[in-house]
Amino acid sequence: MPLINRLKEHRARLSVNQSELGKMAGVSRQTISLIERGDYSPSITLALKLAKIFSVSVEEIFQYEEAQNER
Amino acid sequence: MNVRKSFIKIVGWLILGAIFGIAGSFINQRWQLMEELAQRDIFSSIQPYFFWIHVIGTGLLLLISFSCYVQSKRIMTSPDLEEDEALSDKLDQFQHRALTSSMVAMILNFVTFGVSVEVGNLRILVSVGVFILVMLLSSLIDLLVIKQVREQDPMKKGDPSKMRFDKEWLESCDEAEKMLIYQSAYRTFSLMKQVLMFSVVAAMVSKMIFDTGNVLILVLGTIWLIHNLSYTIYARQVEKGKINI
Numbered sequence: 001m002p003l004i005n006r007l008k009e010h011r012a013r014l015s016v017n018q019s020e021l022g023k024m025a026g027v028s029r030q031t032i033s034l035i036e037r038g039d040y041s042p043s044i045t046l047a048l049k050l051a052k053i054f055s056v057s058v059e060e061i062f063q064y065e066e067a068q069n070e071r
Numbered sequence: 072m073n074v075r076k077s078f079i080k081i082v083g084w085l086i087l088g089a090i091f092g093i094a095g096s097f098i099n100q101r102w103q104l105m106e107e108l109a110q111r112d113i114f115s116s117i118q119p120y121f122f123w124i125h126v127i128g129t130g131l132l133l134l135i136s137f138s139c140y141v142q143s144k145r146i147m148t149s150p151d152l153e154e155d156e157a158l159s160d161k162l163d164q165f166q167h168r169a170l171t172s173s174m175v176a177m178i179l180n181f182v183t184f185g186v187s188v189e190v191g192n193l194r195i196l197v198s199v200g201v202f203i204l205v206m207l208l209s210s211l212i213d214l215l216v217i218k219q220v221r222e223q224d225p226m227k228k229g230d231p232s233k234m235r236f237d238k239e240w241l242e243s244c245d246e247a248e249k250m251l252i253y254q255s256a257y258r259t260f261s262l263m264k265q266v267l268m269f270s271v272v273a274a275m276v277s278k279m280i281f282d283t284g285n286v287l288i289l290v291l292g293t294i295w296l297i298h299n300l301s302y303t304i305y306a307r308q309v310e311k312g313k314i315n316i
Contacts, residue, residue: 017153017154019153026226026245027245027247028224028226028248029159029224030247030248031245031246033156033160040247042247043246
């Protein structure tokens with residue numbers, strides 16, 4: 001997965017658990033868990049929502065890293 | 072993709088299939104394996120046991136399903152649930168297991184009941200009773216688990232007793248859940264394409280050996296056709312925006 005994220009760090013900074021963050025972003029706890037594990041890349045809308053919750057830019061949570069074989 | 076190479080590959084697969092068919096037929100003629108198998112009439116000899124497979128099989132599956140539901144209920148009442156992510160994962164796992172066991176019980180119920188229904192079966196009334204009981208219990212467990220999921224996630228909508236349940240449930244899922252559903256649905260579609268093709272071949276072989284007739288071939292062929300055509304039609308409709316999923 002070329003998208004790496006720091007969602008867990010930001011969540012810890014805000015002292016909220018996955019369920020609470022899910023409620024804040026309007027998604028389920030499972031979705032937050034999937035994003036944190038890198039098993040799911042969120043839509044632009046959800047990424048922006050999460051950035052707004054943490055008051056940071058999207059790039060501070062999600063970073064695109066080009067895979068070796070994609071070059 | 073090189074069309075010529077791919078076509079040669081497909082022809083190769085067909086030739087391989089033909090070789091297997093001819094080899095199987097030769098082995099069968101040489102040692103008369105299938106005739107012997109057909110003469111033994113294995114199906115008739117195991118048919119009386121279907122009643123017990125029906126009762127014990129569905130009973131065990133419902134027991135597993137119910138115990139998973141009880142476990143998930145216990146987790147739901149745990150004060151650590153909100154904080155403990157591993158516990159939440161465990162809860163999902165138990166709910167999933169409860170629904171899966173209940174679904175398998177329902178399918179087994181239909182199949183074994185269908186086999187048991189025959190003239191001369193003295194236990195037919197008991198079979199009918201078991202069938203109804205399994206249907207009721209299985210539906211009850213489904214309702215309880217769905218209610219539990221909805222309690223855990225109030226965003227979820229849908230009543231399993233209504234025909235629109237699948238649609239409402241899907242609409243209430245978030246983007247990641249929808250993606251999971253779509254991915255697993257496509258994998259299921261791909262798997263079923265293979266399963267149905269092999270089932271039709273198996274039905275043809277079964278007709279020749281066990282004299283199972285043409286109905287099986289026609290039914291499986293129709294399901295295969297509906298399965299593949301419906302995918303093509305729905306894909307086109309989604310593309311045109313005629314249906315929204």
